[in-house]
Amino acid sequence: MKQVFRSRTALVLGWIWMAFAAFNAVDLIVRYSGPSSLVAAAVLGVLTALVFVACLRPAVILTEDGVLVRNPLRNASVPLAGVDEVVVSHAIKITSGGESVRCWTPQTSARERAAAVRRGTSANTGGRYKTEPTRSKGEQAAAEALAGRTHADWVAEQITERAEVAKRAAVRNAGRVTAEPAD
Known part of the structure; x- marks a missing residue:
């Protein structure tokens, strides 16, 4: 399964810019x-190439065999069984065999991390009047499970889980013995 x-x-x-650039190219x-017009077209072309490289190209592609990290100017491939560590600071960093790959996307900011922590805290119950509705047990459990986790944390967790499964496999x-017919 490819993710x-x-x-x-x-x-x-990026796609909004591409639509804008296409409209302006036709114009x-x-x-x-x-x-x-040629100068304007050249500027539009250079800006569109920059938007493609910075916005549309970067991705982390998780396949059955490994992780393909597509950064703006470089691709890096890491086999799942070779993943040693996945760390999230502001970006995801995958370490394999002494080398590391820093993923351009998805990234997390301090503001996003703070919002994730706030999202997991329970509603304020002090005072005479409640200002927020009471969460059900399921909503409270989900909030506690997601407390402090951002999208980058979730992606790192997916990579780590798939790497552990690949290592176990x-x-x-390696323990299986295969029999080959003799000549």
């Missing part, structure tokens, strides 16, 4: 006015 993780905000803004072709397959 692709990206920044939703960057993806949306430049229809209303061509010489060298000034490799150990299990």
Whole structure:
């Protein structure tokens, strides 16, 4: 099963820019006015290439075999059985065999982490009047399970779980003896 993780905000803004650039390219072709149109088209082309590289290209792709990290200018592939550690600070860092790969996306900010911590705290019950509705037991359990976790934390957890499964499968397959017919 293939999973692709990206920044939703960057993806949306990137596609909005692509629509804007396509509209302006058509307008430049229809209303061509010489060298000034060519300069505008060149600037539009360079900006569109930058938006593609920074917004639409970056992704973390989790496949059956490994993790493909597509950063703006470089791809890095890490086999799942070779993943040693996955750490999240502001970005996800995957360590494998002494080398590490820092993922461009998804990232987390201090503001997003603080909001995740607040999301897990229970509603204020002090005072005479309650200002927030009381959570059900299921909602409270979900809030506690997600307390302090951001999207980047969840992606790192998915990578770690799949890596552990791949390591267990490799150990299990290494213990098997295969019989080959003699010549």
